[in-house]
Structures are given as C-alpha cells and as structure tokens.
Amino acid sequence: MINSLPTPTSIIRPPSVREIQVLIVGAGPTGLVLALWLTHQGIRIRIIDKAAEPGTTSRAIVVQARTLEFYRQIGIADEVVERGLQLAAANLWVRGKKAGRVAFGEMGRGLSPFPYALMFPQDGHERLLIECLIIGGSRSSAGSSWSALRMRATE
Numbered sequence: 001m002i003n004s005l006p007t008p009t010s011i012i013r014p015p016s017v018r019e020i021q022v023l024i025v026g027a028g029p030t031g032l033v034l035a036l037w038l039t040h041q042g043i044r045i046r047i048i049d050k051a052a053e054p055g056t057t058s059r060a061i062v063v064q065a066r067t068l069e070f071y072r073q074i075g076i077a078d079e080v081v082e083r084g085l086q087l088a089a090a091n092l093w094v095r096g097k098k099a100g101r102v103a104f105g106e107m108g109r110g111l112s113p114f115p116y117a118l119m120f121p122q123d124g125h126e127r128l129l130i131e132c133l134i135i136g137g138s139r140s141s142a143g144s145s146w147s148a149l150r151m152r153a154t155e
C-alpha cells in the first residue's frame with residue numbers, strides 16, 4: 001500500500017534510454033495503468049505526455065469493481081478504495097425538490113471483493129497512479145511529445 005508521497009531517496013533510479021523496453025505515449029489513465037502493469041512484470045518503461053502536468057479536471061468519476069479487481073493484482077486496490085467514496089445511494093432532485101432516491105448498497109455482494117461503485121474523480125485517480133509509478137521506479141516525462149521524441153531518435 002502507498003502511504004505517502006515518495007521522498008527522493010525512495011525513488012529507484014529510472015531506466016536510461018538504452019534500458020527502456022517499452023515507450024508509452026500518453027499518460028492518461030490507459031497509459032498509466034499499462035505502465036503499472038508492465039512495471040509489475042519487471043519491464044522497464046518510459047511514459048511520455050505532451051501535457052506539462054497531469055489533468056486537473058475530474059472527468060470520469062466512478063471506478064467499477066472489475067477495475068479494482070485488476071488493481072488488486074498489482075497491489076494498489078486498497079489505496080484507491082481508501083481515497084475514494086463508496087457510493088451507497090443517489091438522491092435525485094427536480095427543481096429544488098427531492099424526487100427520489102436510488103439505493104445501490106453492496107450491489108455486487110457475493111460477486112466481487114469490491115461489491116460497490118467507488119467514487120474517485122479522475123484527476124485524483126491519475127495522481128495516485130503517478131505516485132505508484134514513481135515509487136515503483138518508473139519515470140514519466142511530462143512535456144514530451146511523440147514527435148519530439150521521434151526527432152531525438154533520428155538525430
């Protein structure tokens with residue numbers, strides 16, 4: 001479980017360009033989770049993104065049980081659950097008046113160790129994945145674009 005942001009001494013040396021086995025272009029949720037999986041398999045990766053910093057808007061807000069089941073396999077499910085909010089119910093409002101309530105409860109009881117929908121906004125989720133990658137010894141290069149890297153490769 002990841003309890004705190006890494007200190008410089010806890011960061012393992014990132015791979016040099018010659019050591020990189022897989023280059024991942026795009027540090028959104030897809031690229032970050034792929035990077036974590038490959039790192040978990042002992043594959044040395046570099047992940048680059050044209051954006052200078054991770055997203056700051058929520059976008060996707062719910063993490064489904066199957067995602068958490070996959071996360072458990074790479075040891076990050078507990079931290080995600082801890083940072084998220086288990087969705088017990090939704091209240092529906094129409095013109096200022098409560099119109100209904102949908103109870104979710106443990107809708108996946110008996111089917112999954114994570115029998116609920118978990119609210120965890122995408123920006124916080126991406127930051128957590130990046131923390132896990134840093135602690136795991138990989139390195140993300142913000143501000144790099146695929147075309148810039150290709151230019152360097154042919155120099």
Ligand SMILES: Cc1cc2nc3c(=O)[nH]c(=O)nc-3n(C[C@H](O)[C@H](O)[C@H](O)COP(=O)(O)OP(=O)(O)OC[C@H]3O[C@@H](n4cnc5c(N)ncnc54)[C@H](O)[C@@H]3O)c2cc1C
Binds near residue numbers: 031
């Ligand atoms: C307003 C909004 C609301 C949303 N709400 C929901 C929701 O409620 N529920 C839900 O499930 N989903 C929602 N989504 C969708 C969700 O955000 C996406 O499914 C998710 O971000 C996809 O992740 P990704 O990693 O595949 O792509 P992205 O998040 O798009 O990440 C791609 C990354 O690649 C980088 N990149 C692109 N081209 C290059 C290049 N040439 N060189 C280097 N880097 C590059 C980009 O900068 C970006 O960081 C929403 C999206 C938006 C925009």
